[in-house]
Amino acid sequence: MKIELMNDTSLQNLTDVKVVKRDGTETPFYGYKIDLVLKELDADDKTKAAVYQELLSFMGKKTVSTIEIARAFISGLKKADQNILAQKYVNYRRQDEENFAEATDPQYKLSQLFDRNSRVVHENANKDSHVFNTQRDLEAGVVSRALGLRMLPDLVAKAHLRGDIHWHDLDYSPVTPETNCCLIDFDEMFKNGFKIGNAWVSSPRSIQTATAQMSQIIANVASLQYGGCSANRIDQLLEPYAKLNYQKHMKDAEEWIAPEKREEFARAKTKKDIYDAMQALEYEINTLYSSQGQTPFTTINFGLGTSWISREIQKAILKIRIKGLGKEHRTAIFPKLIFTLKRGLNLQPGDPNYDIKQLALECSTKRMYPDLLMYDKIKEITGSFKTPMGCRSFLQGWKDPETGKEVNSGRMNLGVVTVNLPRIALEAQGDKELFWQIFQEKMNICHTALKYRIARTKQAKPENAPLLYMYGAFGKRLKRTDSVDEVFKNSRATISLGYIGLYEVCTTFYGSNWEHNQEAHDFAVSIAKAMHELCAKWESEEGYHYSLY
Template sequence: MITKIRKRDGREIYFAPEKITRAIFLAASKVAEDEGQVADYATAEQLTDQVVNYLNRHYQDEIPNVEEIQDAVVKILIECGHAKTSEAYILYRAERTRIRNMKSRLMQSIKEITFSDSKDADVKRENANIDGNTAMGTMLQYGSAVSREFCKANLMTPKFAKLHDDGDIHIHDMDFMNMGTLTCCQIPLDKLLKGGFSTGHGHLREPQSITSYAALAAIAIQSNQNDQHGGQSIPAFDYYLAEGVAKTFRRSYIDNVNKALEVLVSLDTDVKEKIEAIEQETGARPSLHMDEKFVQKLNAMLKEEYGLDDGQVQLVDAFAYKEASKETEKLTYQAMEGFVHNLNTMHSRAGAQVPFSSINFGTDTSPEGRMVSEKLMLAQEAGLGNGETPIFPILIFKVKEGINYNPGDPNYDLFKLACRVSAKRLFPNFEFLDAPFNLQYYEEGKPETEVATMGCRTRVMGNVNGPEIATGRGNNSFTSINLVRIGIKHGQVMLGEPDIDGFYAELDEKIDIVIEQLLERLAIQAKKKVKNFPFLMGQGVWLGSEELEWEDTLEEVVKQGTLTMGFIGLAECLKALIGEHHGESEYAQKMGLEIVGHMRQRMDEATEKYHLNFSLIATPAEGLSGRFTRIDKKIFGELEGITDREYYTNSFHIPVYYHIRAFDKIRLEGPYHALTNGGHISYVEVDGDPSNNLEAFEAIVRCMKENNIGYGSINHPVDRDPCCGYSGVIEGHICPKCGRDDSKSEYKFEKIRRITGYLVGTVDRFNNAKKAEESDRVKHA
């Protein structure tokens, strides 16, 4: 007689046949329910007796394990004519296994988060913007680990969870799925600032100075971050804050007219009401570009009311304008400095990280807008309090012919400044509005039609459900395909000859699954209510949400966002499929464009079929590149040029380790930007300090523009000695400013590097895959 069984962990416990009876009865009940009948517990007991007899016959001298007992149950059920109950039992058994594995994974994750230092645990360095060693960082990681497992077990279709776990696809930000959050948003800051807004803890009045405008801009980004799992962007920062500069100048101008009058006529007076009357009459106000009618009326008033002669009037005009300009310029710089400092210090998401923030600017040609752009870049150039390079916001300079690209353009000086600041501080990045796929939306004088992007490359413009604008819209969610695995399975690396038809057949199968999964996630998001996102929806940030009430669901407004499929490792995919990547031959480049073009076509077809904004994104690699590689290496082994590194190459990029001229890299990657309408970036890696050769730096930016790059940046080392404050390139271990050897000190040099468009901080905060990718980068000539 069997008296004991062996558990999966090796423990031996007493054999309890009633547990078998209960499992059989539950399976039979499921079958009976489907057929409109009632299960019989006595039958379950009889079947249990037969299972026990079978076990006693076959395990007389040994102790059976759990799996062997379950196999015996299946055998007896089938032999006794209970095939449907057997199927239900197998499904029950699989579900129990899934839940058990989930608990095991969760406990392992929590154990690693709890007891490991971030320098030793990749899981604590998945997001370089989170310090995994802090209490709040740890708490956020606990929540993410629990939420991911809950979503896989209770929210998503099991096949999606399995494909994610197996590494066929990657469902980004899965830990936020149950909350129904959207990924990111281009914040219409002008809409928020007009009349003020509420953060949920009180209403903020409409700002009246550039200082307040900048402060509220930072607060808006922080508040919106708490309602979303991705980044926040302001699409036309210079246009939005120009009004703050104008208000500051006006107030200062009036104050300085009063000061001049006090000196000239010894009269303590206030001309504000008189100037307001002139404003109402002329429809103009004091500004950096003074209106001639306003000046004439003001001068006439000064003569009539205060008896000033022509010389005194000119003196008042010149003094007030000069002093107001000087004060406005000073306050605008301080406001931009405060804005940059705020976004590097203010916390979001329960204090675990600073907001992921991006700022698009550079096309407002008004004096006020130009001042915003200039002072923002100068604040970036100056750095933080100790000269550190700011990690946020991501500055994105919008390049446009006729506005800032050529000598003679009104903002050409700002383009030159953008190159200078980027050469020192890695930002701004550059968005090229003349690329055909960007230019098609552009309408002169309408900043909402200018393509704006996120630091992580998210691009939102096309819209089948509303206006084709950037403002008030963002990406709902995105899921990436492991292109490399499909290439390996159908490529010459495994078959000797590539099976192109088989490759596309499986790619289409995975695309179908991603579309289905994105729709499933959208259904969760659509059922959420305005009250679930009190700032994003409650303050009317998201397009169309201002029409909704607190208890309304979001079915209609979420259609303004994008449903996005991503991909990673095109280079390794091609290497596996045909033996070379797109940097090595024209044939590989042609094949690469066909593959990415096919994925884009499928997204366009889904847009038409479902009347939703499906798009294709060149996935930001982050930790995903290492995750896919680890899984594939276990399955296929180490394949040269494919799985022999710790990462897959970012999206459609030429591999970072491949030696190629910068201009050639740009030329080859340019055509992929037109295909990836959900977002993209190209960057080149240069050696040394590009501040010493700004002509070469600008030549690279111009090469990007001429090759229809949509969004680009130039990477270069930014090192800092925390002791003396030197910022630049530090070769080896010796500081060029103070001569300190950091190898002999606990205070190490800070090595600031960029990954995927975001500058995510010092190298020691990167996970292993990102560290490996960064160290493999060759410098492009």
């Protein structure tokens, strides 16, 4: 039932008062929260009026602490002779504090792990909790969650624990200032070389060496961030190195093979090299373990190459996946395959690569992957074609302000915070005005959380993740003394606002058959549009690309 506020005791008069949280954070005074607590306590109108009257004593003040609000609330309940409700409210606050203390206690969280708590042990389907290095990662993860909640702004940590928002990957961030997911700039690394550990790795001279280097890069990148990584246009990326194989075979053919057979010989040998190299890459990725105790979440994109070498790379990827892993021919989990469809290239019968599109469909039918991307639609929506990052999210089109060139590989995401929209709808209880009021508060919390993610990630130093920042994986080669913000700022990196439950929000307001209701449809669009506009506003003010998931 909607709560009606009495005109002479309206909390709207307190909208200019700032509430100071325990950690010093200031937020607006949200009167609806008082209403929700009173409803939870099942307070009558007389009790409500008494509480409102106590709270109105803050009128004219610039700031008020959460402790002062709690004391005024209890005082109002007692003046209304509601001592039992006052005690109930005290118990409610005490339980809230105890829950927070428990969630931020590393020793307690470790005890859950050692007790084989199913939620902790099975929190990630990619991790085998029976393996030593995975167990070590899980141990570090539960401690990091507890410490991370202590590091977060108070209102963000509590909103996460209540389920109002979700701070993703708390087992890694913010304890470590790692990035989330990325598109690795393999092209830059292959051309200029890179260093892993104590070894300097030079430019590959064959496709076999190139794929071997790829697997090493993937393993190290996966250990230096907590999200997935992707390879963009792998068929075109590897083509120059397969061409080196072809040239070597042609040179051998000139010495041993009759002139009319040399081309055939070199092509046959190169095709075998391509198949073996792509098979090795598939096996190596699936047998890798990152420092996080799991197979690196890897995505590779292909399908746009038109040369015979690029076509052979595409066909090899698909045939290897169809064949499956090992003697049992199991479906490989990684790399996640993404095949690009493009009009005039492979979409329709008669297109030059239509046969490979058909092979991709066979593979997708038998082995779940590849996913299919429409080149023309991606370009229309985002401004240019690019592969999604390992976390399956897309970068927006972006041009380097210094060169004016389109850049995709080498860019990254700094993390995600998701808002729980259905909870807002349930708390609003059919009141659209109240929905938007609660929505704005949760958006403010999400913005605070996302700004913290950016600030924390910027505290990393290039030497913390040399392969990312100093040796080209993120597209630039920073010095030890440089700021990592050089690869984040000017909207080069994304930071993401996620949302869940838009459908359920409309169900709450309009019933289960709302899809055919234009008003409900417009309401759903208005929510998504409001979030998008906030992301655009935050980007214009801060210089980081806030994206909406």
